Amino acid sequence: MMFKLPLKLALLMRAMVSAGVLWQQGQLAVLALSRIDQVPETREMVAAGHYAEEAGYLDFFREYDYVSEDPAAQALHAQIEQERGRVA
Numbered sequence: 001m002m003f004k005l006p007l008k009l010a011l012l013m014r015a016m017v018s019a020g021v022l023w024q025q026g027q028l029a030v031l032a033l034s035r036i037d038q039v040p041e042t043r044e045m046v047a048a049g050h051y052a053e054e055a056g057y058l059d060f061f062r063e064y065d066y067v068s069e070d071p072a073a074q075a076l077h078a079q080i081e082q083e084r085g086r087v088a
Contacts, residue, residue, distance in 0.1 A: 036061070039072050046076070051084050 038061045045054040058077055061067040068074075 035064075035066055038067065039070070039076060042073075042076055042080075046080065046083075051080055055080055055084060 038058060042054055042058050045057065058073065058080065062073070062077065
């Protein structure tokens with residue numbers, strides 16, 4: 001009789017923690033599916049003169065339709081390729 005209340009409280013606490021973990025996992029899964037706007041970070045890297053790193057970063061995202069169809073990303077890619085061609 002003495003162990004029933006603590007056992008029930010422990011099981012309730014465990015259930016609450018488990019529910020919280022499952023909810024947090026669902027939230028992180030939704031965040032993982034959101035699109036990343038790479039143009040601002042790309043412009044920062046270009047301003048810093050990191051053209052080689054930037055080319056790889058932008059090329060990774062260009063495989064996705066939302067980036068390959070973005071005019072700002074296309075213009076930035078052309079600018080990077082022009083600068084890399086000029087330097088090389």
